[in-house]
Amino acid sequence: xxxxxxxxxxxxxxxxxxxxxxxxxxxxxxxxxxxxxxxxxxxxxxxxxxxxxxxxxxxxxxxxxxxxxxxxxxxxxxxxxxxxxxxxxxxxxxxxxxxxxxxxxxxxxxxxxxxxxxxxxxxxxxxxxxxxxxxxxxxxxxxxxxxxxxxxxxxxxxxxxxxxxxxxxxxxxxxxxxxxxxxxxxxxxxxxxxxxxxxxxxxxxxxxxxxxxxxxxxxxxxxxxxxxxxxxxxxxxxxxxxxxxxxxxxxxxxxxxxxxxxxxxxxxxxxxxxxxxxxxxxxxxxxxxxxxxxxxxxxxxxxxxxxxxxxxxxxxxxxxxxxxxxxxxxxxxxxxxxxxxxxxxxxxxxxxxxxxxxxxxxxxxxxxxxxxxxxxxxxxxxxxxxxxxxx
Ligand code: FAD
Ligand code: DHB
Numbered sequence: 001x002x003x004x005x006x007x008x009x010x011x012x013x014x015x016x017x018x019x020x021x022x023x024x025x026x027x028x029x030x031x032x033x034x035x036x037x038x039x040x041x042x043x044x045x046x047x048x049x050x051x052x053x054x055x056x057x058x059x060x061x062x063x064x065x066x067x068x069x070x071x072x073x074x075x076x077x078x079x080x081x082x083x084x085x086x087x088x089x090x091x092x093x094x095x096x097x098x099x100x101x102x103x104x105x106x107x108x109x110x111x112x113x114x115x116x117x118x119x120x121x122x123x124x125x126x127x128x129x130x131x132x133x134x135x136x137x138x139x140x141x142x143x144x145x146x147x148x149x150x151x152x153x154x155x156x157x158x159x160x161x162x163x164x165x166x167x168x169x170x171x172x173x174x175x176x177x178x179x180x181x182x183x184x185x186x187x188x189x190x191x192x193x194x195x196x197x198x199x200x201x202x203x204x205x206x207x208x209x210x211x212x213x214x215x216x217x218x219x220x221x222x223x224x225x226x227x228x229x230x231x232x233x234x235x236x237x238x239x240x241x242x243x244x245x246x247x248x249x250x251x252x253x254x255x256x257x258x259x260x261x262x263x264x265x266x267x268x269x270x271x272x273x274x275x276x277x278x279x280x281x282x283x284x285x286x287x288x289x290x291x292x293x294x295x296x297x298x299x300x301x302x303x304x305x306x307x308x309x310x311x312x313x314x315x316x317x318x319x320x321x322x323x324x325x326x327x328x329x330x331x332x333x334x335x336x337x338x339x340x341x342x343x344x345x346x347x348x349x350x351x352x353x354x355x356x357x358x359x360x361x362x363x364x365x366x367x368x369x370x371x372x373x374x375x376x377x378x379x380x381x382x383x384x385x386x387x388x389x390x391x
Pocket of ligand 1: 011012039159161184291294295
């Protein structure tokens with residue numbers, strides 16, 4: 001098989017890229033190791049910045065999102081009996097949209113299929129060759145058969161555990177990494193959510209109450225990195241959440257049936273440059289932000305907007321100038337965003353090993369944000385997301 005752009009991974013990065021390329025008149029094939037059902041049911045992000053919403057709209061794929069999404073215009077941070085309320089429209093003139101990542105993925109896949117966009121499920125990429133030549137190749141396994149996709153360019157959109165970043169020869173890419181000693185235990189519950197997205201920094205650890213609809217809550221607890229999610233019975237989860245949210249009388253947070261659980265270790269990771277030869281990396285394949293601040297999906301979309309822009313420009317003009325700028329262009333946004341998510345992570349989690357001195361500094365910072373509109377505006381501005389700069 002042969003195509004212009006071979007895309008590895010049908011997560012948000014790969015799917016958005018295929019649609020954007022199609023719009024620019026560039027053909028692509030997506031190879032995804034998992035089944036359609038698996039990819040569509042993987043519960044992760046839920047907060048979409050304006051740039052991500054705009055991208056869905058520009059592709060004409062926003063109809064269901066417009067009907068089913070929730071507009072989020074407030075964000076609360078609780079600590080030591082106080083609440084910081086960030087009025088997002090008042091502070092920034094903008095809001096964010098709540099619409100589950102797996103819903104975005106379903107909409108993108110349905111549209112690929114109806115448009116005839118080549119998308120192969122259960123096609124596991126095993127290796128990449130000739131990355132520094134004119135015709136790079138993707139080797140993959142499908143239905144027990146070894147196959148090859150020959151491309152002009154390869155887009156590595158295969159997430160943190162994918163194969164494309166690992167295909168870059170040693171010494172040609174630098175990894176920057178910080179791994180935290182804790183994870184987020186996330187659940188979906190059939191229960192009405194709190195009215196605003198609410199983060200808390202309590203003496204028992206961080207917690208977050210978000211939502212997916214008026215009847216479904218998305219809830220997270222900071223837990224130890226090596227904890228077994230099965231050790232968290234529903235009763236223990238709810239009890240801990242009430243305590244961390246300062247809801248001791250259990251009147252505020254409504255309990256419901258927990259129907260999904262997942263656990264994700266917190267880490268920051270950036271690989272640079274985001275390109276080697278004819279391989280271009282995007283999304284979680286090349287950077288991970290800690291989830292505090294809800295940026296990973298949005299960053300993946302910003303990457304592929306730039307990549308689609310640069311590839312479209314190449315096929316229109318034969319000029320490689322935008323492709324040459326891709327990595328530098330994206331990394332500016334990536335480092336700024338990872339910086340923001342890191343500050344939010346450090347402000348809101350409990351770091352037991354850092355002792356009372358560090359803890360008091362966290363509360364002094366939270367008190368300052370509580371009293372300062374300028375400090376609130378700075379957080380809100382980054383939370384709603386920086387404007388997308390075309391490449
Ligand atoms: P992925 O979604 O990981 O997709 C990669 C795809 O590649 C997968 O489908 C995988 O199966 C496939 N693949 C891997 N290896 C191969 C192979 N060898 N061959 C073929 N295919 C392969 N971000 C936000 O913006 N907002 C949020 O609110 C938010 N909340 C989050 C909450 C949690 C608990 C977690 C874990 C993440 C959250 N994120 C959030 C981050 C966000 O989910 C990710 O950044 C996003 O999924 C990245 O998309 P991607 O397409 O780059 O990678
Ligand atoms: C959600 C995830 C986040 O990482 C975050 O900071 C806020 C909300 C969510 O899944 O809704």
